[in-house]
Amino acid sequence: MSSEIIKGSSPDIKKKPTPQPNPAPEPIDQPMTVGDLPEEIAEVPRLQPLVGEAIPDPIKDPVDESELVHRDFEEDAFWKHIPAFRDVTREEFLDYKFQNKNSVTKVKDLQEMLQGLASPEFIKDIGDGMAQAPMNMRLSPYVLSLIDWENPYDDPLRRQFIPVASTVVKNHPKLSLDSLHEQEDSPTPGLVHRYIDKALFLPLDVCPVYCRFCTRSYAIGTDTDSVEKVNYKSNPKHWNKAFAYLASRPEIEDVVISGGDTYMLSAQRVKDIGETLLAIPHIRRLRFATKGPAIMPMKILTDHDWTDALVGVVEQGRKMGKEVVLHTHFNTVNEITDISREAMNLLFKRGVKVRNQSVLIRGVNDNADKMINLVKQLSYMNVQPYYVYQHDMVQGVEELRTRIADTVEIERHVRGVTAGFNTPTFVTDVPGGGGKRDVHSYDYYDEVTGVSVYRSPSVDEDKVYLYFDPIDLLPPEGQARWADPKEHDAIVEEAIRAAGLSDLDLAVE
Ligand code: SF4
Structure with missing residues (x-):
């Protein structure tokens, strides 16, 4: 690997605290026993023989409840906040035929459904977004019910399935429709x-x-x-x-x-x-x-x-x-x-x-x-x-x-x-x-121009494969280079040269 390889860092990602040596456990006067465990564990008949058994001194602090949020599952009738599904019972909502029949496939139907739920600006934005979108729309009542319509711009389901015009970012010049060929x-x-x-x-x-x-x-x-x-x-x-x-x-x-x-x-x-x-x-x-x-x-x-x-x-x-x-x-x-x-x-x-x-x-x-x-x-x-x-x-x-x-x-x-x-x-x-490559396995990566260089010998050992980061996330210097079409070939050549792979063919010209 080249010594110039740049390993990524993201300012948005929380850094883990530097590990500290474990403090010696505090001496415990009264040993904990199984009787101190949560009832649902201590009352399991098969575990009854453990009641009264001393629990070894803990070597780790108890976990914070926030570490266990993945055990929480939405259990309410979450669809009832959508006016169209207010009277729908759980039995009906669980019926796949109900889901199919009430899936929204037309932008105007979605816009109608959202009257009073989302802002007029957002409702218009969807119409403009769909006019430029490469994909159709199909939204089940399940999906429609899980979107936070008070804050739809940031909602992760809305972002996946419903385009809006106001957030469109210009395509990278290296994008294509069938990128995997x-x-x-x-x-x-x-x-x-x-x-x-x-x-x-x-x-x-x-x-x-x-x-x-x-x-x-x-x-x-x-x-x-x-x-x-x-x-x-x-x-x-x-x-x-x-x-x-x-x-x-x-x-x-x-x-x-x-x-x-x-x-x-x-x-x-x-x-x-x-x-x-x-x-x-x-x-x-x-x-x-x-x-x-x-x-x-x-x-x-x-x-x-x-x-x-x-x-x-x-x-x-x-x-x-x-x-x-x-x-x-x-x-x-x-x-x-x-x-x-x-x-x-x-x-x-x-x-x-x-x-x-x-x-x-x-x-x-x-x-x-x-x-x-x-x-x-x-x-x-x-x-x-x-x-x-x-x-x-x-x-x-x-x-x-x-x-x-x-x-x-x-x-x-x-x-x-x-x-x-x-x-x-x-x-x-x-x-x-070139198929799937471990994301770390690039031969070279330039965070300024956003070009990463991969090889895939099991698919074609004579080819070199490139991935391009989105331009709007590059530093200003990288954005400026991509703004000039005359620079594009030079950016690519530099990356391949830096990877030491100039003798291979580019998979995508
Ligand atoms: S990602 Fe899968 S489910 Fe989604 S549109 Fe493509 S093929 Fe269909």
């Missing part, structure tokens, strides 16, 4: 084969919510005013081509079924896809990917056919010695309620392993405390925090991206707060199709 690794529409042993199957192009930051904004949902979508013919008639390709490639052991979003597949389709893929002898692992549990967890509780279909594929895989899991996408604890916990519990009890992949998003989860809280709450409900992605370099959402330096610093604080298997790996999915 998935279409170049696609042997047939709806299938991406980049890594040797793994493939991504995209059976549909619709979702139960449309995320502003979606990496597939080039294809997901219908055309918007600003983006004409690539149609990857996501319909069952074309799936056989993808299955035939997968069957013909013995090196593929792992298939991610995404989209779009597998929440939108019918139960029969979940079963058909799962059984077909499991029948291919060399395929050993399936992952159904969905944002659904974060924005409509009740489907798992009340769409029995869908949940049974998923559990059926998991059980069939297990009988065959193959792993089938659900991958989901919580980005903030604000998406989590007691309904989420109940849904995750149900999957856990029925033997479905759930892993989580988050995206690091400005104003949503871009500080250490928020990320730690998310990691702990996911772990608490048996969802394994697996990945945190650097925000992809997609167009139209520049105000949501963060710097590599911020991600590195957040990771530094997250690692060590809980067990390693519940500690997510922070990755940059490098533009140009």
